[in-house]
Amino acid sequence: MRISEKLLLAVLINLCLVATSVHGSASNTGRQPYIVYMGDVQEHGFSVEQHHNMLTDVIGDESIARESRLHSYKRSFNGFAAMLLPHEANRLMEREGVVSVFPNTKRKLVTTRSWDFLGMPLTVNRNHQSESDIIVGLLDTGVYPESPSFDDKGYGPPPSKWKGKCEVGANFTGCNNKLIGARSYSIQIKISDQSPADTEGHGTHTSSTVAGSAVNHASLYGIGRGTTRGGVPSARIAMYKVCWYWCSDIDILAAFDDVISDGVDVLSISIGGSSIRNYFNDSLAIGSFHAMKKGIFTACAAGNQGPYALTVSNVAPWIMTVGATGIDRKFRTEIRLGNGMKIYGLSLNTYAPTKQMYPLTSGTKAANYTDGYEAYFASSCYSGTMGQEKVEGKIVYCASGQGMFLGDRQDHTVKELGGVGTIIAGSELNDTAFSYVLPASRVDLKSGDQIDRYINTTKNPQAIIYKTKEVKVSAPFVASFSSRGPNYLSPRILKPDITAPGVDILAAYTKLASVTGQPYDDRFSLFNIVSGTSMACPHAAAAAAYVKSFHPNWSPAAIKSALMTTATAIKVRNRDAEFAYGSGHINPVKALNPGLVYDLQISSYIRFLCREGYNSTNLHLITGWSHLDCQKFQPARGHDGINYPTMTLPLPHPAKNFSAVFKRIVTNVGTNSSVYKATVKSPEGLSISVFPNTLAFNRVYQRKTFKVVIKGKPLRKETPFISASLEWSDSIHRVRSPIVVYKISAYRVTS
Incomplete structure (x- = not known):
């Protein structure tokens, strides 16, 4: 069984986390990382000594307590992260002044034509001076500063309100007047080459979607050619790198602690939410709550677990939760069989054929064994089930994947065995194109059956896969992968709030990673086409920044309302409806004048939280309000309270x-x-x-x-x-x- 180098490294790091302590100390063996959240920093003030004393009290040994504390949050809210045993976490939860204690979790990461499609051409009305004073922050995988999307030609110095930093390090030489800030966080795991540099491409893609400068003639090896730009190209960008092989709660809260004090106006967070059924056991909900108190607008991705119900994440009402839609283009890849039949699939195939035709086989025919489980898995081109002599030099047809081998890619297997292309059958994600490490196209099950029949009834089957072309389609439509409601945590709040373009989005990328991010891929590009609610989220964040540039004194809730009430309803022919698209498809220009x-206000959220069952003591700590009494905030019977x-x-x-x-x-x-x-x-x-x-x-x-x-x-x-x-x-x-x-x-x- 093959496993990618990145996945292997991630597994090894996880094993190290379980086997060892923070600094290799035996005294911390068996402990796990927890976050102790203590509410507003103004309520009791901040003191590292206070945190240390609390740990010493529950652990009983001062030296172990000192080693156990990982980080103290001190700029924007109060709390700390520490390595604890379960009973110590329970004892801390009982302490006065503690709102919540919860284990650190690892979260997953969940754009040329899109802004034109949203009615925002290059000539759209802008308040350039105000827009250039807006700072958009992103919690993501870092940024590639050498990208032309972050060119600062014509920019003045950063706004005077900016209090952030630009860290330098491996593959990262500094910032400029466009990319004004960059920090990186890896509190629990010490990384030798730590820096804000983007080695994944995700953070570069999302940040350029929000506020990237205009770049002409951008494309992915000629696919999707056009002008890439952000929704607010005059705005400034601040990157907070919290994602490596995962995104840790400890690092997320540390970034929020800085974001709120650095002067950021709008936050875009394309990170998966927590399934914990408590807002104040969730780092994104906690951080965005304190950001909201400071007037910072936060947009978060809804998640990529669609089309299934109850999968929407980041559901706090002070967050704008963003689902993904497709725009009016798809990337279609033509396959031609030796008998002249043309079949069209979806992919991002950058490779142009060098022959008229190539030999064609299937995973079943290339199997090492003709019966048993091996033959069954070989039909899907699973690693280790096919013979190299049967694959080399051929295009291989792979039946629908079995869905049980996470991390195994059919295209990788075929390339390893010397194959020259692959055709993959599958009904899932039929509205989204993917890049593969060799010429490939994904077809529907009906087309797959036709190809399989041709292979099995032809003496010398042949095929060719052409380079991908762009075609027009009706839009917008809700992406099949976009997570759906209802809201599992607060069923009276509709989530997602809104949808924005998230399918086949061209934006800046890093040259520190290949196009697919895999070591089997030798293509490196300054631009890439990617799909996900991760791509939709920065569209919504940019729309919020656009509205804010005209209405700088509007609250985050007012901006969110403007975007929601002016959105366009989407027609969906199933029971998903608003559970798929919320208020509808975003319309930034219309949102400037919502009427x-x-x-x-903060009191509205307190009323909501009281209605949700949070007690006055904890809400007092969170808000810093004295004499807070939930009984005074309870809505009348039958009201939803927000x-x-x-x-x-x-x-x-x-x-x-x-x-x-x-x-x-x-x-x-x-x-x-x-x-x-x-x-x-x-x-x-x-x-x-x-x-x-x-x-x-x-x-x-x-x-x-x-x-x-x-x-x-x-x-x-x-x-x-x-x-x-x-x-x-x-x-x-x-x-x-x-x-x-x-x-x-x-x-x-x-x-």
């Missing part, structure tokens, strides 16, 4: 009649004098009333309250989900809010 916004731009009603008893009241407050950010009327769209059997149904404003920033009353009869057995909407309009603005009613039992989620 009304659903703003949220001024969110969407309204979601989970039904614990779908066989009963149901009703609910949503209380909302909108703020006028349009014209001084305006009258908005409510329009409701709902299916038969669902009654929605709005009180009042007319809102009259006579000044900007005036606030108005209204209620939405929902009543309905039991949902039919075949109807797990109902979609409706409320739209406020003054004939100029259209402020749309999705309304979702669903059966909890249909999604196996508890309220």
Whole structure:
């Protein structure tokens, strides 16, 4: 069984973590890394001595306590990371002043045409001076500063508010007036060549998508040729490298601690969320909460576990959770068989053929054995199951992968055996193109059967795989891989919030990694085409920065509301609907003038957290508010307790009649004098009333309250989900809010 060098290294590091302590000390053997979160740094102040004393008290040995402490968070919130035994973690949880104690987890990382598709051409209206003062921070894999996307020609010095740093190190010589900051974090594992340099490509891709400078004639070996640029190309970039072979909670919180004090305005985080059912046991939720308190907008990727329900991550209401959509192009790769048949698959094939035809075989015919498990796995071209003499010089057809060998790539296997190309059958991810280490194309199962039949009925089967071409398609569409709701943690909050382009996105890349990131690949490019909610997230972050450049005093919630209520609804023909796309497809230009916004202050989030069952003591520590009493913040019975731009009603008893009241407050950010009327769209059997149904404003920033009353009869057995909407309009603005009613039992989620 073959395993990639990176995967092997990651496994070895994991084994070392289990077998040894932080600095190889026997006194720490058996301990695991935990995070002790103590809330707002202003509440009790910060003291390393305090952290040390707490550890000494629960461990009982001062020297072990000193060795066990990994890091203290001190700039923006209070807490520390330490190597602990489970019973010591439990004792710390009982200490006064501690909000939560949770084990460190390792998280996974989850763009030319996309900005034109979003209605933001190079000539779009911009507030260049304000935009150049915006600092976008990213928590990611680092950055490749030599990329032309980070050219600082024409840029002045960084904004005076910038308090961050630029670290130098291996493969990283420094920053400039575009890329103004770069830090790296590896607290638990000491890396000899640690630096902010991007050896993966992910961070370079996402940061250039947000704010990369315009680069003409960019492409991946001629594929997707055009001008790459970020959504806010005048903005500054600050990279916080927290991801190596994984992204550690300890490092994520350390980066947040710096981000909040460094002067960052908008954060883009394309990292998978935690499945822990508590916001304050989640490093991304904790960090983004403190960022929100400082006025920093945070966008996070929704995850790549679609199309399955209950897979959406990063669901805290103070985060904008971003799903992925496709734009109006796909990359199609033609296959021609020896009998003249043409078949089209998806891939990013940069290789042009050098012959008219190549011999064609299948994994089954190239198998070392003709029966048993080996033959079964050989049909999918699994490593070690095929003979080199049967593969060398041929294109190999590989049946649909068995899905049980994580890390094994069919193209790698074929190349190792001297094959010249591969055709891979599979129905999954049929809207996404991938790069392979040799000429390849992924076809659907029906086409795969045709190819297999041709191979088995032809004496000398042949085929050719052509270089990938771009084709136009209808868009937007929700990517099959994009994670879906409902929200497992807070079922009354619709997640994802919004979708943005995340399929086949061309953006900057690093030359410290090959195109596929694999050692079998000898292609290195300044640009690459990648898919994922990781690519969608920086689109949303850039849209937020674009809105902020025109409205610098708007809160993160106001910007988020503007983006959500002006989004375009996407037509989906299944029960996913809003659970797939939230409020819809992002429209940055329209969001500049939303008319009304659903703003949220810290008190709104406290009300929400009280409703979710968090106690006054912990919320007091988190916020720094004195005499906080959740009883005063509890919403009235039937209310959802938060001024969110969407309204979601989970039904614990779908066989009963149901009703609910949503209380909302909108703020006028349009014209001084305006009258908005409510329009409701709902299916038969669902009654929605709005009180009042007319809102009259006579000044900007005036606030108005209204209620939405929902009543309905039991949902039919075949109807797990109902979609409706409320739209406020003054004939100029259209402020749309999705309304979702669903059966909890249909999604196996508890309220």
